[in-house]
Amino acid sequence: KNQVEQSPQSLIILEGKNCTLQCNYTVSPFSNLRWYKQDTGRGPVSLTIMTFSENTKSNGRYTATLDADTKQSSLHITASQLSDSASYICVVSDRGSTLGRLYFGRGTQLTVWP
Amino acid sequence: EADIYQTPRYLVIGTGKKITLECSQTMGHDKMYWYQQDPGMELHLIHYSYGVNSTEKGDLSSESTVSRIRTEHFPLTLESARPSHTSQYLCASSEGMDTIYFGEGSWLTVV
Numbered sequence: 001k002n003q004v005e006q007s008p009q010s011l012i013i014l015e016g017k018n019c020t021l022q023c024n025y026t027v028s029p030f031s032n033l034r035w036y037k038q039d040t041g042r043g044p045v046s047l048t049i050m051t052f053s054e055n056t057k058s059n060g061r062y063t064a065t066l067d068a069d070t071k072q073s074s075l076h077i078t079a080s081q082l083s084d085s086a087s088y089i090c091v092v093s094d095r096g097s098t099l100g101r102l103y104f105g106r107g108t109q110l111t112v113w114p
Numbered sequence: 115e116a117d118i119y120q121t122p123r124y125l126v127i128g129t130g131k132k133i134t135l136e137c138s139q140t141m142g143h144d145k146m147y148w149y150q151q152d153p154g155m156e157l158h159l160i161h162y163s164y165g166v167n168s169t170e171k172g173d174l175s176s177e178s179t180v181s182r183i184r185t186e187h188f189p190l191t192l193e194s195a196r197p198s199h200t201s202q203y204l205c206a207s208s209e210g211m212d213t214i215y216f217g218e219g220s221w222l223t224v225v
Contacts, residue, residue: 004156034213043120043204043216044157089157102214104156 002027004092006105014113017080021108023073023090031095035064035075038087038107047075047088080112117141120205120217127195127224135190135220137205146188147214149204150174157204163188195224 004025013019025033032051036044048057048064050073056065061078077084087107094101118139127133139146144165149157149172159172163182177199178192188207192199200223208214 036216041219041221043206043218045216046213049213102159104158106154106156109154 002092002094002101002103004090004103004105006088006090006108008108009106010109010111012111012113013080015080015082019077019080019110021075021077021088021090021110023075023092023105025071025073025090025092025103027071027092027094027103029095030068030071031093033064033066033073034091034093035062035073036089036091038089040086044089077110080110082112082114085110085112118205118207118215118217120203120220122220123218124221125223127222129196129224131195131224133192133195133222135203135205135222137188137190137217138186139188139207139215140186141207141209141215142185143207143209143215144185145208145210146182147206147208148172148178148180148188148190149206150176151202151204151219153202161190195222197224200224 007022034049035047038044047062050066063076066073087109089107090105092103121136146163148161150160151157158174160174160176161180163169169180180190203220205217206214
């Protein structure tokens, strides 16, 4: 069964600190992996997208890594800011259909305290 | 910045009422989607479209219906709302396998 599991479920850190969020997946055949940021009450916004051949991608203070062999990804946030408080969602796409079906994790709820 | 818009953002309606959630995108994307998301839970695909006059049901069974008469417009309709339909509905669009752009969401409460 294709699944996406994220950990931790929630995380609280102090402003300025770094943190790493984890995503494990069983989706096969793999197409790409995306990280989204979703502020409370808003729609998800794309942070990164990685294909099978990419093992790291950065977007400002966000750096995503991908290990397609172990089917794991991480999102590292550097020098956290209050505005980083949000849910971070890992989304994996398969290539077994024209639609490129998406499998969503439940997200990691990050809270940054001053 | 994504050019995809949803209205209304928030809606409270009575049981049995008919409701249409509007979604429009100005990016010319062929693919459009409707997702349902309950608080703290993952998004579930309820409808998608490859283009004009193309609509398909998603993974999650839904009593809603959709139409795609124009490329930019993908409305979702509930003929008779029930409390179980209370949720957040997210519209999205994409071009091919590229980034999927989401709207801000429509929060529906059925009382």
